[in-house]
Amino acid sequence: MTGYALPIKRLIEELSKFPGIGEKTATRLALHILHASDENAAMLAESILDVKRKIHLCPVCFHLTESDKCDVCSDPSRDGQSICVVEEPDTLIAIEESGSFRGTYHVLHGALAPLDGIGPDHLKLKELLDRIVANHIKEIIIATNPNVQGEATALLIAKMLKGMDVKISRIACGVPMGGDLKYTDRMTLAKSLEYRRIV
Numbered sequence: 001m002t003g004y005a006l007p008i009k010r011l012i013e014e015l016s017k018f019p020g021i022g023e024k025t026a027t028r029l030a031l032h033i034l035h036a037s038d039e040n041a042a043m044l045a046e047s048i049l050d051v052k053r054k055i056h057l058c059p060v061c062f063h064l065t066e067s068d069k070c071d072v073c074s075d076p077s078r079d080g081q082s083i084c085v086v087e088e089p090d091t092l093i094a095i096e097e098s099g100s101f102r103g104t105y106h107v108l109h110g111a112l113a114p115l116d117g118i119g120p121d122h123l124k125l126k127e128l129l130d131r132i133v134a135n136h137i138k139e140i141i142i143a144t145n146p147n148v149q150g151e152a153t154a155l156l157i158a159k160m161l162k163g164m165d166v167k168i169s170r171i172a173c174g175v176p177m178g179g180d181l182k183y184t185d186r187m188t189l190a191k192s193l194e195y196r197r198i199v
């Protein structure tokens with residue numbers, strides 16, 4: 001980025017901090033912003049400030065929300081006795097879009113990754129336990145990601161809730177609909193056999 005005037009360099013530097021954005025892409029984005037209308041540039045800056053000012057975590061489930069409680073927690077038609085535990089808000093949104101779940105959620109904001117220094121205290125686990133006890137929750141569905149960290153987190157939650165009067169299940173992992181078994185990776189195939197159900 002040598003040769004660019006200081007304000008452009010600064011913008012490139014800031015944009016390079018985004019995940020998956022290298023210096024080349026950051027430069028392209030910066031030049032795009034430079035050529036945008038004043039109005040569009042202001043809208044972008046304003047929208048960035050807006051998410052920082054207006055968005056906070058729902059005090060019940062820790063989903064991102066603009067209002068006091070999130071939309072799911074404030075909806076009286078949702079089954080408050082059933083909690084689906086997810087790692088991040090994007091999973092919650094994906095499940096909501098599938099329209100297949102009428103309970104509530106709990107967002108952990110991460111998964112166990114001891115090598116990266118992420119232990120149980122970094123996740124909203126104590127809050128989950130408190131919520132289960134305080135509200136006599138009957139069912140927990142663990143929808144952490146099907147990878148090493150997600151599995152470790154699921155195991156920890158199951159251990160944490162052992163002996164409590166709550167039904168615990170783990171989402172099934174397996175072959176995608178419309179998929180072809182011979183092209184499915186071995187790990188997915190192994191898990192889909194492990195989590196098979198009676199038909």
Ligand SMILES: [Zn+2]
Pocket residue numbers: 058059060061062063069070071072073074
């Ligand atoms: Zn909520």
